[in-house]
Amino acid sequence: MMSRFIIEGGKKLEGEMRVSGAKNSVLPILAATVLNGSLNVIHDIPNLSDVKVMTGILESVGCHVKREGNTMIVDSSELDNHEIPEHLVREMRSSIIILGAILSRCGKIKISYPGGCEIGPRPIDLHLKSLREMGTKIEEKHGYLICEAKQLKGCEIQLDFPSVGATENSILAAVFAEGTTIIRNAAREPEILDLENFLNAMGGKVSGAGSATVYIEGVKKLHSVEHRIIPDRIVAGTYLAAAAATKGKVTLSNVIPEHIQSVIYKLREAGCNITCSNQSVQLVSPTKLKAIDSIRTLPYPGFPTDMQSQMMALMTMGDGISVFAENIFENRYKHAEELIRMGANIKVDGRVAIIRGVPKLTGATVSAKDLRGGAALIIAGLAAEGTTIIENAKHVDRGYDDIHEVLQQVGAQITKV
Numbered sequence: 001m002m003s004r005f006i007i008e009g010g011k012k013l014e015g016e017m018r019v020s021g022a023k024n025s026v027l028p029i030l031a032a033t034v035l036n037g038s039l040n041v042i043h044d045i046p047n048l049s050d051v052k053v054m055t056g057i058l059e060s061v062g063c064h065v066k067r068e069g070n071t072m073i074v075d076s077s078e079l080d081n082h083e084i085p086e087h088l089v090r091e092m093r094s095s096i097i098i099l100g101a102i103l104s105r106c107g108k109i110k111i112s113y114p115g116g117c118e119i120g121p122r123p124i125d126l127h128l129k130s131l132r133e134m135g136t137k138i139e140e141k142h143g144y145l146i147c148e149a150k151q152l153k154g155c156e157i158q159l160d161f162p163s164v165g166a167t168e169n170s171i172l173a174a175v176f177a178e179g180t181t182i183i184r185n186a187a188r189e190p191e192i193l194d195l196e197n198f199l200n201a202m203g204g205k206v207s208g209a210g211s212a213t214v215y216i217e218g219v220k221k222l223h224s225v226e227h228r229i230i231p232d233r234i235v236a237g238t239y240l241a242a243a244a245a246t247k248g249k250v251t252l253s254n255v256i257p258e259h260i261q262s263v264i265y266k267l268r269e270a271g272c273n274i275t276c277s278n279q280s281v282q283l284v285s286p287t288k289l290k291a292i293d294s295i296r297t298l299p300y301p302g303f304p305t306d307m308q309s310q311m312m313a314l315m316t317m318g319d320g321i322s323v324f325a326e327n328i329f330e331n332r333y334k335h336a337e338e339l340i341r342m343g344a345n346i347k348v349d350g351r352v353a354i355i356r357g358v359p360k361l362t363g364a365t366v367s368a369k370d371l372r373g374g375a376a377l378i379i380a381g382l383a384a385e386g387t388t389i390i391e392n393a394k395h396v397d398r399g400y401d402d403i404h405e406v407l408q409q410v411g412a413q414i415t416k417v
């Protein structure tokens with residue numbers, strides 16, 4: 001049976017919300033646990049369906065995985081397989097991040113092509129180009145990638161685009177490579193720095209992550225490691241947008257304000273009063289939301305594509321016109337149609353969406369088409385008059401740890417059935 005969210009809109013969010021560990025850090029870091037052939041103790045792991053898929057991948061190659069609350073212990077000492085089951089790869093686009101890690105540890109990997117997903121085609125040409133430059137032989141047949149590299153060699157990689165996944169796969173592949181690898185035009189997302197910190201804590205020699213040039217000096221051996229995942233900046237941004245949509249007042253804990261500056265900047269433009277301290281952010285909503293002139297998604301530190309849908313939900317109620325440009329993914333406006341069912345005024349033309357604010361949204365039955373689009377519908381439902389039913393809640397489970405419970409604690413009337 002398909003799960004759904006049921007929301008009675010119109011309740012102000014008020015109180016404190018704790019932000020969970022970052023999905024986009026956990027996935028590459030879990031992939032990296034195969035490297036040390038030893039124990040990995042990782043704290044603040046969110047309870048997400050994507051984490052379950054990555055756990056399944058680790059178990060399929062012979063890792064022992066134990067979860068104790070939000071701590072996960074991965075023992076990769078008995079790793080004995082380099083073929084990744086296709087059903088797991090198909091379930092999650094980012095399972096491709098295991099490629100660099102297994103190749104590094106085993107010198108070979110067989111994995112099915114991840115293919116496209118709801119938000120666009122998502123090719124992996126940049127991942128493969130980098131791995132080839134490091135000396136990997138890659139055969140692409142019958143939907144599978146068969147990769148082999150007896151000894152990867154450090155080299156200079158120039159990425160055509162600062163792809164997050166290609167940067168991570170190149171770093172993972174370079175950990176045991178002979179010599180030094182330099183990645184230029186690397187993605188600068190905070191999750192890449194979290195991966196660097198994790199690898200260095202197990203004896204790796206990575207530097208520069210968070211900047212456009214990353215250096216990886218190959219090492220011969222790694223050891224056991226203990227690490228805490230950074231807070232999820234997209235979850236933080238989603239909670240702030242939800243509070244703003246309900247004219248609420250919330251304080252987020254476990255958040256790194258610097259990671260969400262681009263989002264805070266836009267929320268201030270909408271009239272929100274935001275104060276940041278060390279690990280917390282407080283938002284007080286205005287009585288009337290203003291339209292934000294424009295939102296253009298860009299690689300970090302630009303405005304994140306993963307916050308585009310949630311901000312669009314908010315701007316459906318802004319006073320005036322907002323123009324959005326989605327520059328990262330080709331097909332990331334599926335939530336617009338659903339928001340229109342709730343009374344929003346949105347016109348989409350290719351990469352651009354024009355949102356004319358309306359005085360109020362009304363509850364409706366809508367369907368989540370992807371993860372962040374689902375979060376956007378929750379935000380709209382919390383603000384709308386009447387009842388909203390969001391079908392396909394499973395998309396939201398990929399990236400939010402019990403979002404309905406977190407929202408209930410600050411006064412939302414939302415259930416998941």
Ligand SMILES: CC(=O)N[C@H]1[C@@H](OP(=O)(O)OP(=O)(O)OC[C@H]2O[C@@H](n3ccc(=O)[nH]c3=O)[C@H](O)[C@@H]2O)O[C@H](CO)[C@@H](O)[C@@H]1O
Nearest residue numbers: 024094122123124125126127162163164165166306328329
């Ligand atoms: C698990 C994870 O961390 N996921 C994030 C990661 O995804 P992901 O790592 O897949 O995103 P990328 O940064 O690689 O993709 C950005 C753009 O580059 C293109 N591209 C990418 C690789 C490639 O080989 N060829 C190519 O053309 C993609 O199609 C896309 O248009 O970064 C995205 C962009 O911030 C986020 O939305 C995702 O939440």
Ligand SMILES: C=C(OP(=O)(O)O)C(=O)O
Nearest residue numbers: 093094119306371372399
């Ligand atoms: C697109 C996203 O994730 P993924 O790359 O895991 O599909 C996301 O987190 O919004």
